[in-house]
Amino acid sequence: MSRVCWECNRAIEPAVDACPACGAVQPLSPDLSYFDVLGVRQQFEVDLVALERSFKDLSRRFHPDRFATADARARKISLSRSTAINDGYRTLKDPMRRAAYLLKRLGVDVGRQDAGGPRLPPNFLMQAMEEREALADARAAGDPGKVRALAAATEAARRTAVEEMARAFAGGAPTAAAEAFLRVRYHDRLLDEVSAWEDDLQAAHA
Numbered sequence: 441m442s443r444v445c446w447e448c449n450r451a452i453e454p455a456v457d458a459c460p461a462c463g464a465v466q467p468l469s470p471d472l473s474y475f476d477v478l479g480v481r482q483q484f485e486v487d488l489v490a491l492e493r494s495f496k497d498l499s500r501r502f503h504p505d506r507f508a509t510a511d512a513r514a515r516k517i518s519l520s521r522s523t524a525i526n527d528g529y530r531t532l533k534d535p536m537r538r539a540a541y542l543l544k545r546l547g548v549d550v551g552r553q554d555a556g557g558p559r560l561p562p563n564f565l566m567q568a569m570e571e572r573e574a575l576a577d578a579r580a581a582g583d584p585g586k587v588r589a590l591a592a593a594t595e596a597a598r599r600t601a602v603e604e605m606a607r608a609f610a611g612g613a614p615t616a617a618a619e620a621f622l623r624v625r626y627h628d629r630l631l632d633e634v635s636a637w638e639d640d641l642q643a644a645h646a
């Protein structure tokens with residue numbers, strides 16, 4: 441389905457960046473994803489080198505400074521494109537942000553807190569409770585060795601969950617990918633707690 445250039449009113453293809461007739465920069469179609477904006481395939485495994493290359497190229501092409509002397513409509517479009525490029529790059533370069541965004545596009549919102557959102561299985565929740573109790577005990581006892589051992593086990597479990605998430609995405613199983621995502625997020629939070637405790641311990645002995 442074609443659209444019309446805002447400047448010269450000629451028919452143009454939906455995905456073009458600029459009108460081939462008059463050269464006017466065109467607004468992004470509202471249904472484009474960050475994958476479309478950055479020109480990378482919609483999947484979890486992303487070529488980060490290609491992503492960064494595309495980001496830098498697009499940033500140069502649509503930077504608002506290049507449109508400083510253009511009319512108001514073109515300046516507004518360049519700012520909108522620049523914002524989408526920056527937001528898209530921040531989202532896609534980070535594996536967890538990318539996973540959450542991709543899951544949402546696949547119909548699974550990991551941010552939902554109601555009954556419709558994905559949930560961790562009961563056995564994992566039981567294990568998580570035991571891990572938190574073990575961490576609390578080790579911290580209360582001031583035992584860095586036990587804390588680090590728990591952190592090492594958590595890091596290993598996190599790597600496994602990331603690998604399972606990648607396989608689920610590749611296999612077209614968003615529900616399984618969402619469950620793995622939630623496990624990775626839990627492990628990240630536990631590791632953040634460990635890191636904060638170690639920082640406090642180091643500060644106390646400084």
